[in-house]
Amino acid sequence: MNQTVRLLMSQFVTHDVRHFIVSKPEGFSIVPGQGVELAIDRPGLREQGRPFTPTGLADDRVLEFTIKAYPDHAGVTQALHQLTPGAELLMSEPFGTIHYEGPGVFIAGGAGITPFLAILRDLASKGELDGQTLIFSNKTPRDVICEKELRHALGERCILTCTGAVAPGYENRRVDRAFLEERIRDFKQHFYVCGPPPFMDAVNGVLADLGASPESLVFER
Numbered sequence: 732m733n734q735t736v737r738l739l740m741s742q743f744v745t746h747d748v749r750h751f752i753v754s755k756p757e758g759f760s761i762v763p764g765q766g767v768e769l770a771i772d773r774p775g776l777r778e779q780g781r782p783f784t785p786t787g788l789a790d791d792r793v794l795e796f797t798i799k800a801y802p803d804h805a806g807v808t809q810a811l812h813q814l815t816p817g818a819e820l821l822m823s824e825p826f827g828t829i830h831y832e833g834p835g836v837f838i839a840g841g842a843g844i845t846p847f848l849a850i851l852r853d854l855a856s857k858g859e860l861d862g863q864t865l866i867f868s869n870k871t872p873r874d875v876i877c878e879k880e881l882r883h884a885l886g887e888r889c890i891l892t893c894t895g896a897v898a899p900g901y902e903n904r905r906v907d908r909a910f911l912e913e914r915i916r917d918f919k920q921h922f923y924v925c926g927p928p929p930f931m932d933a934v935n936g937v938l939a940d941l942g943a944s945p946e947s948l949v950f951e952r
């Protein structure tokens with residue numbers, strides 16, 4: 732980890748997700764969708780780096796992270812949620828394979844939306860959201876990160892599904908073969924997939940089955 736950054740502020744996005752606004756090192760640049768490793772610069776924690784994805788725009792003068800904590804699990808994410816402004820973090824160089832390759836379907840589960848937030852915000856800033864579709868799966872409506880922004884940006888092409896709740900405006904089903912067959916006409920476009928490993932395995936498997944070529948699948952390898 733080669734740079735020190737400072738927490739400037741943090742605020743709730745959902746009940747268990749917070750945005751973290753962090754100082755941006757001089758000359759830092761990142762491709763939307765890439766991650767960095769972050770560690771809290773305190774004894775016992777500075778060796779515990781974890782990967783997170785900056786979700787702000789490349790030209791922002793600060794960095795934004797969108798981080799979900801697991802309250803019943805005393806991990807780094809929980810420690811991050813307890814930080815107050817001024818805390819110092821260690822940050823690595825950017826890494827990762829998720830980046831925009833062309834119009835397509837973004838399929839996210841839970842905090843897996845973060846690389847797509849970075850990419851979709853970048854596309855929105857360039858007026859290039861036409862032809863993009865988002866399928867975003869969560870347990871309940873209260874878990875949906877940046878819901879208003881995503882619905883506003885993508886309109887009808889923002890498809891939200893909640894596997895653990897029935898509510899108007901949300902599908903109530905898993906992202907499985909039947910769902911993707913119903914919602915997607917063209918399996919020759921790009922697919923971007925991010926979420927918990929079992930979600931990614933299942934979705935990537937179905938997409939391949941339905942005719943998506945391995946080269947058109949973008950996910951963290």
Ligand SMILES: Cc1cc2nc3c(=O)[nH]c(=O)nc-3n(C[C@H](O)[C@H](O)[C@H](O)COP(=O)(O)OP(=O)(O)OC[C@H]3O[C@@H](n4cnc5c(N)ncnc54)[C@H](O)[C@@H]3O)c2cc1C
Pocket residue numbers: 766781782783784785796797798799800801803804805806807808809827842845846951
């Ligand atoms: C490239 C990349 C980018 C990422 N970007 C982001 C991002 O922008 N935002 C974000 O929120 N996450 C992101 N993640 C996931 C994030 O890195 C993990 O959630 C984080 O490392 C967890 O650290 P931890 O110390 O809290 O948990 P660890 O102790 O490292 O546990 C790892 C995982 O195990 C699970 N787990 C273990 N025990 C429990 C328990 N008792 N209860 C519930 N869950 C448990 C959690 O899902 C946790 O994520 C990213 C991951 C990768 C690989």
